[in-house]
Amino acid sequence: MFTSHTAFVFLAYLFAFLAILILFFSSTLLSQKNSKLIEKIKEKND
């Protein structure tokens, strides 16, 4: 049965999930951005 206590549990898991998702996507985007910087160096050297 969905009680107010279950709502707190749901909110806690939802927050953790969203925080991890944001961390994952921000890390991936940053990694892609920095990889492009290396490609720039390679292009310059070529």
Add this chain to the structure above:
Amino acid sequence: MINRGNELKLQLVNPGILERYIKALSPWFCGAFVISLIIGLWFAIFNSPPDYLQGETVRIMYVHVPSAWMALFIYSSMAVASLIGLIYGHLVAFIYAKSVAPIGAVFTLICLVTGSLWGKPMWGTWWVWDARLTSMFILLFIYIGFIIVSKSFNDPVKGDKISSIFALIGFINIPIIKFSVDIWTTLHQPATISKLDTPSIHIDMLIPLLVMFVSFLFLFLYIFSIRFFSELNLRRYVTYTLSSK
């Protein structure tokens, strides 16, 4: 003459070779995280008993406690890496500390928010300024401070040194967090798992807790592997830009 053990050590302190090792391990970390998360969530939500006092709310523990452990573990490892970096001046140690700081900050935030969501139905309040909660809140600001300091210098060598000193000073907070519940009177409960005698938690609750911790550990390793390449590439770019000026 270099033996095999020393050869491996030399390879691990070489950023380029270490990058190859981590790149090979990264998909395994991701796979292990997904599998352990599924098992952990199944145990935490469907296969663990409600608490006799707290009822279903106790399930917040399976996210809250592993996040707190991760936040403390990551900061301790950051402090060790900073110390190694300051003593030996090694790039890998500095890159490690810089890569893991945002991950530690997110785990600290998860710990604080889930703790608050647990506190409201159990204590009747979202927040109290007691020793455990306040010291954990300070940890979040130490993480944020480290991230800001490490990004504040155009010269990466100077930035590494200053941020490492900052990390070492901030380490004072870790034993304060750990022992805050023993030293001061707090609303937060004392340690239940890391007691020197037997843990005062039932095995049915201990299993999901440990599985969720293992899951978070693999998540940390996976995101660290992503951030490590990113930081390494940034260093290569900055070094190239500075040397070509």
